[in-house]
Structure formats: C-alpha cells, structure tokens
Amino acid sequence: MMNHWMFNCKEVTRVVSESMDRTLPIHQRIFIRIHLLMCKYCSRFRSQLLLIRNLIRSEKMRAGDSDDTIVLPPDACGRIKRSLQKSSENLKE
Secondary structure: OOOOOOOOHHHHHHHHHHHOOOOOOHHHHHHHHHHHHHOHHHHHHHHHHHHHHHHHHHHHHHOOOOOOOOOOOHHHHHHHHHHHHHHHHHHHO
C-alpha cells in the first residue's frame, strides 16, 4: 500500500474510488484530503466520480427504484473484473 507519508496520483485515484464504497481510516482520509488540495487532476477525478454517483442515484429515484443494487450484464462484469485484476497486478509492480 503506502510506504511513505504521501500518496501519489495513482494511489489517490484508487483510494478515492474505494471511498465511494467504504469508509476510509482517518489517516487515509487526511492524506487524500491533503493530496486533493494540491492536485487539481485528482480533485477533478473525485468530483467526476461524485457527479456520476449522484446522477445514478437521482436517476434511480426518478425511476422509483429504491434498490441500490445495479445489475450489469455478465459480459460487462467480466470486462470490469479483468480490468481490475490488471490494475491490481500493475500496482504490485
């Protein structure tokens, strides 16, 4: 994970994405916040993720669907899984 006190952009985008699904430990939230204050690109990435999440939620509410589960076709799930595995392998290098 993090071998030094500051995240790089690659780590920040991964952790920001994870933060949409779970609560981060306080030290990660602090380091991410500091990075976002200094990096307009990661800040923009976070804003775009929040926008996408809010749009999906508002569309679901408009459609009357109260279930937060989004069902993807099996081929889309496979592509996402392969992409995540590839990203995970690249992070280990």
